[in-house]
Amino acid sequence: MWNRRLAPWTAVGLLLFLLLAGCSQEMRDDARIKPMEASLLFPDGQSARPLPANVVPRDGYDLSDPLYTGLENGQPIATMPVPLTAELLQQGQRQYIIYCSPCxxxxxxxDGMIVQRGFPSPPSYHSDRLRRAPDGHYFDVISNGFGLMFEYGSRVPPADRWAIIAYIRALQLSQNAAADQLAPQDLEQLHGSE
Ligand code: HEC
Structure with a gap:
């Protein structure tokens, strides 16, 4: 006789059996190649494939290249090793607003918003010392942090770090340009506002 109370348990038992039976087909039995094992599939006979050209490892930049450290022989490089373009400045502005402007x-x-709410105040970029500081110093500060400032190397990739530095230079110039560096229309505006 079919026992009504036992029926659900029989169903559960059957399900468990099927599940466990499924587990016996383990992945370790599948045909596959061990790391560094030879393979007939590729002409070079190796299963490990070489990296495609121009791949940059996510966390393994070439630290002997100033492009990724801002330093040469341990000293900060004077000027950034990437060409200055309008796109670079725009990219720098976007990244600066996101990552740096809060402080x-x-x-x-x-005097960013976080500082207005009590975070220790960073030095102004418009001090003589930071105006004169080499580009490589800025790169190093972003990459590794400085005193109370945490590092942004894990969040801002090298190309964006240079873009930010280009934008900081533009900010510095915006507050400290000699009249003869101005375009005629800017000079006109300046005289007009006197
Ligand atoms: C959370 C706040 C905060 C953020 C965000 C921040 N900084 Fe800073 N920064 C500081 C503080 C505070 C100092 C001063 C640290 C000290 O002297 O101990 C500082 C110092 C600096 C200095 C001066 C180093 C020197 O030689 O005195 C530079 C350059 C700098 N930051 C660049 C950046 C850039 C570029 C970004 C964005 C990628 C950034 N910071 C984001 C807080 C911040």
Whole structure:
């Protein structure tokens, strides 16, 4: 006789049996190649495939190249090793606003929103010392942090770090340009506002 109370348990038991039976087909029995094992599939006879050209390892930049450290022989490089373009500045502006302006402020005076709420104030980019500091110093500070400032190397990739530095230079110039560096229309505007 079919026992009504036992029926659900029989169903559960059957399900468990099927599940466990399924587990016996383990992945370790599948045909596959061990790391570094030879393979007939590729002409070079190796199963390990070489990296495609121009691949940059996510966390393994060539640290002997100033492009990824800002340093040469341990010293900060004077000027950035990437060409300055309008696109680079725009990219730098976007990244600066996201990553730096909360503390350094939109114009770089060190009075960003977090600082207004009590975070220690960073130095102004418009001090003589930071105006004169080499580009490589900025790169190093972004990559590794500086004093109270945490590192942004894990969040901002090298190309964006140079873009940010280009934008900081533009900010510095915006607050400290000699009149003869200005375009005629800017000079006109300047005189017009006097
Ligand atoms: C959370 C706040 C904060 C953020 C965000 C931040 N900084 Fe800073 N930064 C600081 C503080 C605070 C100092 C001063 C640290 C000290 O002197 O101990 C500082 C110092 C610096 C200095 C000066 C180093 C020197 O020689 O005195 C540079 C350059 C700098 N930051 C660049 C950046 C850039 C570029 C970004 C964005 C990628 C950034 N910071 C994001 C807080 C911040």
């Amino acid at each position: 350094h402020g939109l114009d770089g005076y060190g």
